[in-house]
Amino acid sequence: MKIVDVRTEPMDEPAVTLPWRDGLPRRPTSEPQGFLVIETDDGVVGRAHTTKLVSVQALVEAQFSDELVGRDPLARELLWQRIWEINRLEYMPTTVVGLVDIALWDIAGQSAGLPVHRLMGGYRDRIPAYASTVTFGSVEEYLDVADQCLALGYTAIKLHAWGDARRDAELSQALRDHVGPTVDLMFDGSAGWDLADAVYVGRALAEARYLWYEEPMKEYSIGSYRRLGAAVDVPLLVAEVAEGAHWTVADFISQTNATYVRTSAGFKGGLTGALRVAHLADSFQLRAEVHGGGLPNEHLCMAIPNTTYYESLVVSNPVRADPRLDSNADLVAPDSPGLGWRLPG
Known part of the structure; x- marks a missing residue:
């Protein structure tokens, strides 16, 4: 099994602002939400939700596609380490660093016919x-x-x-x-x-x-x-x-x-x-x-x-x-x- 495509998919849902403590901004995120999507040649599709869709799309184009396409999606440990290497050169928000890993766990569970847990x-x-x-x-x-x-x-x-x-x-x-x-x-x-x-x-x-x-x-x-x-x-x-x-x-x-x-x-x-x-x-x-x-x-x-x-x-x-x-x-x-x-x- 090999990764053949890395892309993003938008979600048609508005951003939500929740009331937190005084002093924190009261405005929603300026980016839409959606999914990082990783597809394999077996037709298995893994997803990870993000509220930073624009930033993630830029990373897909600049880094993720070149790094991931052609790789074994079950090599999660190797690919987890590779994402940290990308982060060393092109800083990602903390909430973005793990998206590839989450999508790969989704693929692994589907491939095994088991829930990820x-x-x-x-x-x-x-x-x-x-x-x-x-x-x-x-x-x-x-x-x-x-x-x-x-x-x-x-x-x-x-x-x-x-x-x-x-x-x-x-x-x-x-x-x-x-x-x-x-x-x-x-x-x-x-x-x-x-x-x-x-x-x-x-x-x-x-x-x-x-x-x-x-x-x-x-x-x-x-x-x-x-x-x-x-x-x-x-x-x-x-x-x-x-x-x-x-x-x-x-x-x-x-x-x-x-x-x-x-x-x-x-x-x-x-x-x-x-x-x-x-x-x-x-x-x-x-x-x-x-x-x-x-x-x-x-x-x-x-x-x-x-x-x-x-x-x-x-x-x-x-x-x-x-x-x-x-x-x-x-x-x-x-x-x-x-x-x-x-x-x-």
Whole structure:
């Protein structure tokens, strides 16, 4: 089997802007979304979704076609290394680096007649989801959203709040008081603070017994996370968007006291990079929590033992049930060969 074509396909869906913390832009991406497509001479077609379609098309023309056409699509490790070599000469956004790898896993699964998670390891066939909020307007609205999420079967809730350390600390403790001690709660700072404010919120989260504290500061400074870990008792979840896949995660593990690291197909160089991160974390008895939704990450959740929840985004009030989840708010393993992209028509 050989690769015969590399191309992009647009999707006729508008960009969506979601409300996050204060200070972040409120405009959609300027690029359309779509798929990187890799086709083989056996007629098997692998896909990877991207929100950077214009940038990816430019890479297809400049690099990907020449590098991939004529290659064995099952040589994922070789081709994963080759993409990193291209990235050395022609920088790609982190979310673009892993697209070829994701499409190649899709081809491998289809060729084997198996869902990708079975090829990667097949650890579980379902996983509970947590409700991951966008930013709402008031404490009262967050508490109302939390009640709706619990009624839908969620047993865990993660806050994306306002980016104001005092208000966010008060919200975090109010949510704990409201839902009681048995609901897992998490907090995502969306890289909004410096060390002083991160410590302030972290101490409030520790008092409220939060499961984890995620990305309170930009991840350029590992030393700042080391200082944060020494100052707060809440478990830290680190290396969400830091570039460099498992290489950078290794430094976070060795230089901080984090309990969790982030892994994902989108930010860790595809599924191959995400697996590297998960296995690295496992060797240190750490959890590798899967960041974000989407089909590649659904498969990843099913394949690795050291992740706790699937991230299910709650984008509206009233809260709408996530169609990917069952009545218990569990994500059930995809069963289609490959990744199982749900294509229009």
